Amino acid sequence: MSGHPRHPGGLPSTESLLLPLADRLLPLRPGEPGPPGGPGPVRPPRRPRPVRPAALRARAELRHAGKVFAAEALKQHRTMFGQPLVVASMLIWPLLQLAATYYTLHPIAAGSAAAARWPLAADPAKLLGFLATGALAWAFFFSLVQSAWNFSYERTTGTLELLFLSPAGRLVLMLANGAGALLQNAWLLTCFLGAAAFGVGSLQVAGPWMYPVVLLALLLPAMAWGALLNSLMVFSRDSTFVYTVLDDPMWFVGGVRLPVFALPGVLRVLGAALPLTGSLAVVRGALLERQGLAELAPALARLAVLCALLLAGAVLALRLGEARAQRTGGLRLV
Numbered sequence: 001m002s003g004h005p006r007h008p009g010g011l012p013s014t015e016s017l018l019l020p021l022a023d024r025l026l027p028l029r030p031g032e033p034g035p036p037g038g039p040g041p042v043r044p045p046r047r048p049r050p051v052r053p054a055a056l057r058a059r060a061e062l063r064h065a066g067k068v069f070a071a072e073a074l075k076q077h078r079t080m081f082g083q084p085l086v087v088a089s090m091l092i093w094p095l096l097q098l099a100a101t102y103y104t105l106h107p108i109a110a111g112s113a114a115a116a117r118w119p120l121a122a123d124p125a126k127l128l129g130f131l132a133t134g135a136l137a138w139a140f141f142f143s144l145v146q147s148a149w150n151f152s153y154e155r156t157t158g159t160l161e162l163l164f165l166s167p168a169g170r171l172v173l174m175l176a177n178g179a180g181a182l183l184q185n186a187w188l189l190t191c192f193l194g195a196a197a198f199g200v201g202s203l204q205v206a207g208p209w210m211y212p213v214v215l216l217a218l219l220l221p222a223m224a225w226g227a228l229l230n231s232l233m234v235f236s237r238d239s240t241f242v243y244t245v246l247d248d249p250m251w252f253v254g255g256v257r258l259p260v261f262a263l264p265g266v267l268r269v270l271g272a273a274l275p276l277t278g279s280l281a282v283v284r285g286a287l288l289e290r291q292g293l294a295e296l297a298p299a300l301a302r303l304a305v306l307c308a309l310l311l312a313g314a315v316l317a318l319r320l321g322e323a324r325a326q327r328t329g330g331l332r333l334v
Contacts, residue, residue, distance in 0.1 A: 065176075068168045073180035090188045098135045101257050102128055118259055126288070129202045132193050133283050134256035136186075140218050141276045142250070143185035144178050144226030148233040149243040151177065170318045171227065171311075174234075178226025182219075197287075206292040213293065213300075217282040221275035221303055224310035231314040235321035235333035255280050275310065278303040 106127055120126035154163065163173060197203050205211070233242065251257060253271035260271055271277045281299045285291035293300075321333045 065169070065172045068172050069176040069179055072173070072176035073183065076177075076180040077184060090185060091192055094135050094139055094189050095192075098131055101131050101135075105131070105257070118262070125202045129197070129288050130259075130284065131257060132197070133287060134251075134280060136189060136193050137218060137276060137280045137283060138251055138254075138256045139186045139189045140182060140222040140279075141225060141254075142247075143182050144222055144229055145243060145246045145250075146185070147178050147181035147226055148229035149240070150181070151230055151233040154234075164322075170322070171231075171315055174227040174230040174314055174318070175223055177230050179223055182222055182226065203287050204290040205287060206290050210286045210292070213296070214283050214286050217279050217286075217300070217303060221279050221307050221310075224307040224314075225275050227314040228310045228317070231317040231321075232333065235317070235325075235331050237332075250274060250276060253277070275303065275306050278306060 105121070106124060120130055164170075166173075168176075229242070229246075236242070253263065253267045254274050254276040255263075255271060256276070260268060260277065263271065278299060282296055282303065285296050285299065317333060321331070324333065325331050
C-alpha cells in the first residue's frame with residue numbers, strides 16, 4: 001500500500017508532511033533542480049540585448065555583405081575563371097571583335113556621305129576611341145548576361161537550394177553573383193584599353209576627377225542590371241532564351257558599334273530603356289568629348305533613376321518568386 005511513510009503507531013511522519021510544502025514555498029537557487037514533478041529548474045532572468053546604434057548595425061551589415069561578395073567571387077574564380085586560357089580569352093576575344101568592327105566600318109564610313117553626318121567616322125583615332133569605349137561598356141554589361149545564364153547551373157547542380165537556405169540576403173546574393181562575374185570578366189580589358197588610350201593620347205578629359213565618374217557610370221548600372229537578370233534567372237528554367245535575346249540586340253540598340261542617332265525611332269526607345277545606352281553616353285561624353293559634370297548631369301540623373309528602377313525590379317522579382325515557391329513548391333516566377 002503506497003502513501004506517506006508512517007510511524008510504528010500508524011500516524012504519518014511530520015517530515016513527510018512538511019518537506020513537500022517547504023519545497024513549494026522556498027525559492028530555488030538559479031540552476032538548482034526542482035522537486036520531482038515540479039516546474040523544473042529556475043532559470044536566471046535573461047538580460048535584455050543591448051540595442052545597437054544604427055552605425056554599428058550598418059557596419060555589421062556591410063561586413064556581412066562583404067563576406068558574401070568575397071565568397072561568390074572566390075566560387076566563380078575556382079569554377080570558371082581560374083584557368084590561364086580563360087584569362088587570355090577575356091582579352092583576345094574582345095580585341096578581335098573590336099578589330100573586326102573597326103576594319104568593317106572605317107573603309108565604308110570614311111569614303112561615303114556618312115562622314116558628313118558622323119564626322120568622327122572619317123578620323124581613324126576618333127572612330128577607334130568610339131568603338132573602344134563601346135567594347136569596354138559591352139564587356140561590363142554582357143558579362144552580367146553571362147552571369148545570369150550561368151545561374152541556371154545552380155539549379156541543375158542543386159546548389160541553388162543551399163544558397164536560399166544560407167543566411168545571406170537575397171538581393172545581396174544577386175548583387176554578389178553579378179559583381180564577381182563583372183570584376184573577373186572586365187578587369188583585363190579595362191586595364192588594356194586604359195593603357196592603350198593613355199599611350200596613344202586619344203582621350204579628351206575635362207579633368208582627372210572624371211575618371212571615377214566614368215568608372216561609377218559603368219560599375220553601378222552594370223551591377224543593378226546584373227541583379228535584375230539574376231533575380232529573373234533564379235526562377236526561370238530557360239535561360240538560353242534570355243541569353244540569345246540580350247546578345248546581338250543589346251549591342252545594336254545600345255549604340256555599342258553604331259551611333260544611336262542612326263537608328264530608327266522605335267529602336268531608340270528600346271535602347272533608352274537599357275542602362276548600357278546611358279552608361280555609354282556618360283563614358284563617351286567624359287572621355288572623348290571633354291564634357292564635365294555640369295554637362296553630364298542630365299545623363300547621370302537618368303542613369304541613377306534607371307538604376308533605382310532596376311534594383312526595385314530585382315527586389316520585386318525575388319519577393320514574388322519566393323512567395324510563389326512557398327505557396328506552390330516550385331521555383332518559377334509565374
